[in-house]
Amino acid sequence: xxxxxxxxxxxxxxxxxxAMLFAQTANQFECDVYVTKDDFEVNGKSVxxxxxxxxxxxxxxxxxxxxxxxxxxxxxxxxxxxxxFGEE
Amino acid sequence: xxxxxxxxxxxxPISPGIxxxxxxxxxxxxxKIKEKILRSDTEIEAEINKFLNxxxxxxxxxxxxxxxxxxxxxxxxxxxxxxxxxxxDMQRDVITHIRNKRRNVESAIFYVLNSKKxxxxxxxxxxxAERARELExxxxxxxxxxxxxxxIADYNFDGIIVVxxxxxxxxxxxxxxxxxxxxxxxxxxxxxxxxxxRNFKIPAVFGIERITRLVDDNDIVILDGGKGxxxxxxxxxxxxxxxxxxxxxxxxxxxxxxxxxxPAITTDGKEIGLFANIDVPEEVDELLKTxxxxxxxxxxxxxxxxxxxNEEAQYKIYLEIAKKIYPNSVTIRAFDIGGDKLxxxxxxxxxxxxxxxxxxxxDEPAIFEKQIRAVIRANELSNIRFxxxxxxxxxxxxEAKKLFIQAKKMLEKEYQKVNQPRFGVMIEIPSAVLxxxxxxxxxxxxxxxxxxLTQYTLAVDRKNQRVSKIFDHLNPAVLKLxxxxxxxxxxxxxxxxxxxxxxxxxxxxxxxxxxxxxxxSCPPSRIPEVKSLIxxxxxxxxxxxxxxxxxxxxxxxxxxxxxxxxxxxMPELLxxxx
Numbered sequence: 185x186x187x188x189x190x191x192x193x194x195x196x197x198x199x200x201x202x203a204m205l206f207a208q209t210a211n212q213f214e215c216d217v218y219v220t221k222d223d224f225e226v227n228g229k230s231v232x233x234x235x236x237x238x239x240x241x242x243x244x245x246x247x248x249x250x251x252x253x254x255x256x257x258x259x260x261x262x263x264x265x266x267x268x269f270g271e272e
Numbered sequence: 273x274x275x276x277x278x279x280x281x282x283x284x285p286i287s288p289g290i291x292x293x294x295x296x297x298x299x300x301x302x303x304k305i306k307e308k309i310l311r312s313d314t315e316i317e318a319e320i321n322k323f324l325n326x327x328x329x330x331x332x333x334x335x336x337x338x339x340x341x342x343x344x345x346x347x348x349x350x351x352x353x354x355x356x357x358x359x360x361d362m363q364r365d366v367i368t369h370i371r372n373k374r375r376n377v378e379s380a381i382f383y384v385l386n387s388k389k390x391x392x393x394x395x396x397x398x399x400x401a402e403r404a405r406e407l408e409x410x411x412x413x414x415x416x417x418x419x420x421x422x423x424i425a426d427y428n429f430d431g432i433i434v435v436x437x438x439x440x441x442x443x444x445x446x447x448x449x450x451x452x453x454x455x456x457x458x459x460x461x462x463x464x465x466x467x468x469x470r471n472f473k474i475p476a477v478f479g480i481e482r483i484t485r486l487v488d489d490n491d492i493v494i495l496d497g498g499k500g501x502x503x504x505x506x507x508x509x510x511x512x513x514x515x516x517x518x519x520x521x522x523x524x525x526x527x528x529x530x531x532x533x534x535p536a537i538t539t540d541g542k543e544i545g546l547f548a549n550i551d552v553p554e555e556v557d558e559l560l561k562t563x564x565x566x567x568x569x570x571x572x573x574x575x576x577x578x579x580x581x582n583e584e585a586q587y588k589i590y591l592e593i594a595k596k597i598y599p600n601s602v603t604i605r606a607f608d609i610g611g612d613k614l615x616x617x618x619x620x621x622x623x624x625x626x627x628x629x630x631x632x633x634x635d636e637p638a639i640f641e642k643q644i645r646a647v648i649r650a651n652e653l654s655n656i657r658f659x660x661x662x663x664x665x666x667x668x669x670x671e672a673k674k675l676f677i678q679a680k681k682m683l684e685k686e687y688q689k690v691n692q693p694r695f696g697v698m699i700e701i702p703s704a705v706l707x708x709x710x711x712x713x714x715x716x717x718x719x720x721x722x723x724x725l726t727q728y729t730l731a732v733d734r735k736n737q738r739v740s741k742i743f744d745h746l747n748p749a750v751l752k753l754x755x756x757x758x759x760x761x762x763x764x765x766x767x768x769x770x771x772x773x774x775x776x777x778x779x780x781x782x783x784x785x786x787x788x789x790x791x792x793s794c795p796p797s798r799i800p801e802v803k804s805l806i807x808x809x810x811x812x813x814x815x816x817x818x819x820x821x822x823x824x825x826x827x828x829x830x831x832x833x834x835x836x837x838x839x840x841x842m843p844e845l846l847x848x849x850x
Contacts, residue, residue: 195581195639201348204355230361231352232388232407271581 186258187248194268197240200231202269207231209260215251217261228261278507281480283455285500286466287797289475290518291453292511294431294490305415308376319370319377324363326377326418331357333417340448348578353410362388378415385411409439427451432495434483438465447472453495455483455502467551470797471558477502517847524844528800532563536803538785538811545791546803547603549771553589556596559796566600566655567593568793569719569771572643576607583642590650601655603719603769603793604647605698606633606640608661624733629662629698634671644679651691659696659719664703666710673714696767700724705753712764720757720789722772722780726750745774746827746834751783755822758788769793778845779834781805786818801845808841 192198198206210217210228217228221243226233228247239245245265249257264270310316331354338350356362362384369380385407392404427433427442427449435442437458443465446454454469459478469476475497486504487493494503494514498521503510536546547568548559559565570593572586579585594602610628620626633640647658660672676695683690695714699705700721708718726745727734734743744750754770761768769791774780776798784792785806794802817837821830838845 200352201578204352207355207359227361231355231359232362233359236388236391238392268581271579 185248185250186254187246188258188262189244189246190262190265192239192241192243192245192265194271195241196271197243198234198237198245198269200235202264202271203231203234205269206234206261206264209264210257213249213251213253213257213260215249215254215257217257218248218250220246220248276505278510279486279504281483281486281502281504283477283480283500283502284459285498286454286459286476286478287470287474288498289453289473289495290497290514290521291432291475291495292492292506292514292518293452293495295434295455295487295493296429296431296489297484297487298433298435299484305378305382306376307379310370310374310376316371316374319380320367322418323366323370323377323381326414327357327363330414330417337444340444356407356410357414377418381411381415381418432493434487434493436484438469438478443468446474453497455480455493455495457481457483467555467795470795471555473797520844520847524847525800528804531804531807532800534803534807536806538806538809538814540811542785542811544785544789544806545769546799546806547600547769547771547791547793548796548799549793550593550796553593555796556593560596562796562799564600565796565799566597567602568769568791570602570604572605572607573609576609580607580639581642583646586643586646587649590646590656591652594650594653594656598653598655601657603657603659603696604693605659605661606630606643624727630660630664630668630672631662633660634668637675640672641675641679644676645683647693648676648680648683648690649687651693654691654693657694657696657717659698659717661698661721662700662724663697663711664701666707669697669711669714698724698771699757701728702753705756708757708760709764712760712766715766717767717769718757718761719769719771719791719793720754722750722754722770722774725753725772729753744827745772745777746779746783746830748822748824748827748830751787751818751822751830754784754787754789755818762788767791775802778802778805778838778842779831782809782814782834782837783818783821783830785809785811786814786816787822788815788818805838805842805845810841813837 194202207229218225219228219234219237221237221239224237226237228234237245247258247261247265310319334350334354338347365384366380369375369383370377389404389407392407427445430450430452432453432455433446433451434455436456438454438456447468451474453474454476456478457480459466466476466478475495477495477497477500480502483502491504492506494506494510506514535543537543547566549569549571550556550559550567551571552574575586575589590604608629610623610626610632627635644658647656650656658676660669663669673695680690680692694716696717696719697704697711697715698721699708699718701724704711722745726743726747729750730742730747732739732742734740758768767790768788770784770789771793774784775792775794781792781802792802817833821833824830824833835846
């Protein structure tokens with residue numbers, strides 16, 4: 185299991201487009217992906233789930249990957265969040 | 273209840289043109305969900321199949337629409353909807369509901385998506401409220417695809433569509449269908465769907481209350497998009513009268529088209545620059561069909577919503593537009609957010625006097641800088657102008673110009689050669705007029721935004737129906753401020769343009785030309801008519817009228833003096849517009 189804690193950097197937070205981007209990337213991996221914010225956990229492969237997180241700028245989320253390619257998955261997903269979902 | 277009496281209804285004129293045509297009423301929200309309990313496993317499997325087929329079908333519909341869409345924002349919007357439909361969790365939840373609760377597919381979809389929608393609606397932010405509405409729409413679309421009652425077929429109707437409200441997606445479908453016109457219960461002139469209809473010349477009237485209940489499918493209705501009038505159950509005599517008006521209007525339109533290639537030049541030889549106001553990049557292609565025109569106001573608020581923080585995406589959009597419009601120029605207005613275009617959820621007691629326009633940009637220099645950089649980089653063909661909204665003080669202009677020059681210097685280091693766009697300001701606050709002699713020293717041009725200038729001069733919120741009657745851009749106080757502006761610009765030798773709604777008002781056009789405005793920017797659909805009018809104006813006469821009307825005490829007097837002049841030079845104009 186791999187876990188990482190990250191801060192949301194882009195101004196609009198995880199709105200629809202970032203949710204889509206994250207889920208699309210997560211779906212490229214075999215491992216399970218979970219995203220947690222304030223004890224609320226969603227499936228990182230679900231756009232709707234991620235939208236339900238309601239994570240604005242500055243909020244902290246935890247990404248957890250479990251499975252054979254967890255190493256690569258967590259790297260790729262952290263990068264997306266770190267880069268503010270391409271909004272910077 | 274439906275009545276058989278002739279009813280003349282007044283709404284908001286959205287897009288000009290006269291139609292006498294059958295209607296089709298689209299009652300999207302009226303699809304009733306009947307909950308059914310499934311008795312057998314065969315039934316359950318059949319419902320699951322219906323669901324999966326429905327998902328594929330709706331995805332295909334959205335993908336088709338996406339392929340036909342040029343505009344990046346709209347593509348993203350459709351991508352998100354497609355991603356939601358492909359969401360494995362959502363699909364699993366619906367299938368589980370069908371299987372375990374033994375419910376039919378419609379009620380399962382409704383149950384699953386509605387619970388998500390409600391979770392989103394609970395959020396304080398208006399952004400999530402919007403997403404919640406979109407999710408609900410998606411659920412209804414999916415249900416109607418499964419019921420075979422999806423509205424895409426309706427848009428191939430050869431007549432007028434009557435609907436409660438019109439979304440951007442629906443407007444995009446309509447412009448690609450055989451639909452001739454649109455009537456809605458809700459919506460206003462500046463809504464994106466309205467702008468799309470206007471630019472694709474689909475006659476439309478919005479804001480007719482209860483219209484979906486006043487007409488039945490195939491009723492013949494008269495729609496006058498120029499006047500914002502809809503006539504239900506027209507009498508024989510009314511129909512005859514409108515057939516004549518329609519013929520006259522069509523003749524008039526074709527005359528306008530015959531002047532397409534000619535310049536907007538007064539009878540005594542002054543050429544007035546004629547430009548278009550553009551809200552979404554998609555309108556650019558349509559504009560170029562109207563003729564080779566530049567853009568006098570490119571609003572970037574739509575771009576702000578998706579790409580506020582993305583310099584690269586902005587650069588690409590601005591560059592593409594500048595290339596398409598070349599050799600004419602494109603005036604890009606910096607993000608005008610706040611006021612009625614409030615983005616954050618901070619509620620101001622007086623938003624129109626609050627944090628908006630340039631004030632927001634100077635408050636958020638990181639966002640502003642990204643836009644400046646994108647604009648400067650996109651100026652590869654040296655045909656871009658950049659202007660600041662809502663300038664009230666000289667200091668604001670100085671500070672913004674400093675950021676602008678800094679960004680340019682940085683870019684020179686990064687890219688070697690960049691072309692500095694012409695730098696200007698909107699004149700829409702009286703203080704900017706009064707301080708213009710100072711502002712003029714640091715800008716290359718100004719553009720008078722008459723909507724806000726009128727609002728701030730007369731202290732009237734035109735969306736407030738209790739006072740909107742006072743709002744009138746022909747009020748002599750407003751015209752005097754325009755005169756002061758053109759006087760200073762003449763003296764300082766800088767270009768003066770105008771881009772408010774006044775530029776699509778024939779009375780306003782005469783006044784602006786007479787007051788010495790060099791360039792007018794109006795919605796693309798109004799360009800042919802404004803050009804025709806300019807080609808009939810004598811500059812000397814217009815100047816005389818202008819110097820006369822600014823001495824009047826009321827807009828009523830101004831209007832009547834200009835009306836007499838239009839009657840003389842272009843009487844047919846007064847027939848089709850209020």
